[in-house]
Amino acid sequence: MSQQFHRPAIVAATLALALLGGCAGMGGSRPGAVAELAATGAISPNPTTGAVSFTALDHGVRVAGEVRGLAPGSEHGFHIHEKGSCASNGDASGGHFNPAGAVHGKFAAPGSHAGELPSLVADAAGVARFSVDVHSISLNDAAANNVVGRAIVVHRDPDDYTTQPSGNSGPRIACAVIARN
């Protein structure tokens, strides 16, 4: 083989190393965000706490974490809300994040809010653990569906996936603003 055939392979290998180097420069991980859920005053006593991580995927965001202090076996509506404030017992977070003008429904159902998440279900110890890939949201500042700076909210009651505009899941018992890590 002549030199002509070898050169493109070398160029490709160099490019691959450059891309790897770029990732290492960002700490070796994909862009991410976190939310530290804190109890609101909507119910009393309220021992709800939690931590959620957001990791960028090629298409969407992996949302993972756990919520503690729930009643054993209880189910709770869980959503990303539009506004980045947890004031007034979480009510300042506004409605469900809805950049596409959709209606309330079940997580990943066509035509439902971008901010729907699978409902939380507490185990016997009152802990709900989750990891879900959410294709309707982004961590990219330039994207209309970016969730950084918005709020994530745990409700007292189950989500019926039907009542508009928020599933009739009752008061907001824990809330956090999503922040880059």
Ligand SMILES: [Cu+2]
């Ligand atoms: Cu909600």
Ligand SMILES: [Zn+2]
């Ligand atoms: Zn909704």
